Amino acid sequence: MPQAADGVLVVGTGSWGTALAITLSRSLSVTLLCRTPTERDTMQESRRNERFLPNVEFPAGLELEHDIERACASSTTVVLIAPTSRMRENARLLSPHVRADHVVLSGAKGFEGGSLLRMTEVLDQEFSQARPRIGALSGPNLAGEVAAGKPATAVVASSSPTALAVALGALNTPLFRVYANPDVLGVELGGALKNIIAIGAGAGDGLDAGENAKAAFVTRGLAEISRLGVALGAQPPTFAGLAGLGDLLATVSSTSSRNRFVGEQLAHGQSIADIQASLAPQVAEGIATTLSARALARTHGVEMPITEQSYRVLYEGKNIAAALADLMYRDPRYETDR
Incomplete structure (x- = not known):
């Protein structure tokens, strides 16, 4: 080939x-x-x-x-x-x-x-x-x-x-x-949306939420990425591949990940403006992607609770611990869509 x-x-x-x-x-x-x-x-x-x-x-x-x-x-x-x-x-x-x-x-x-x-x-x-x-x-x-x-x-x-x-x-x-x-759509969505999850995973690290919480957060984050991707026409297997799960795992785990760093510093009490200034001239794409993904989710009627809480933290100043609590207290449901 x-x-x-x-x-x-x-x-x-x-x-x-x-x-x-x-x-x-x-x-x-x-x-x-x-x-x-x-x-x-x-x-x-x-x-x-x-x-x-x-x-x-x-x-x-x-x-x-x-x-x-x-x-x-x-x-x-x-x-x-x-x-x-x-x-x-x-x-x-x-x-x-x-x-x-x-x-x-x-x-x-x-x-x-x-x-x-x-x-x-x-x-x-x-x-x-x-x-x-x-x-x-x-x-x-x-x-x-x-x-x-x-x-x-x-x-x-x-x-x-x-x-x-x-x-x-x-x-x-x-x-x-x-x-x-x-699957161009799926590859691009996986690469973009994983940065939102990395910010949240970094926040969990900053709060010392533990490895159980991180594993759960990353797993539910991948489900959220896949849900929007499939709704937009992407192929489900793509999100189990390098541009989905692979990229997600590297980004949420590495201390060199800028998006993970954003979440960790937010959990430590830094402002989003100060964090972005410390990264300049480089950028953490997950900040802007959160805004775009939320708009896409609303347009297509897709439930994305992690993205929604990320938006409220990044753009409305919501407390990270409160955002985590709101995710944990959502109504019980089936793990997979039915």
């Missing part, structure tokens, strides 16, 4: 974009697109991303580029890794240089504010010439571990068999194993 690998362009010099470029360039031809000539020169001189991954040296095979036209010309697979709030802006910058034979993948997890569009839907609008070859890259990928050369897996989702074949050939390495999945 995979096609022979060709050049990969990673757009985004944050922690995940840099980590992906590093691990792929240990085996493949990879270019990392920098924001400015100054950023490119700085990283070329040090052969590191001192801002986000200062302890990892770039492999010799990693090329740095700031010229969009040149970067796109030397690639067949483009992976955009930007905050969801800036995905459309980045896509518009690339759009004049993206060819019909490019495979364009979103590596971001969330929704566009206001429109509630998933990232592949944003790309579909901005890259009309590449529409048949658009997809998503997702999975349990903690940037620090990937950059350090620890083994990781991911999933590429696209409705195009050609795009899946090209992506599998372009992205698989001995340390980064990539699977294919035609």
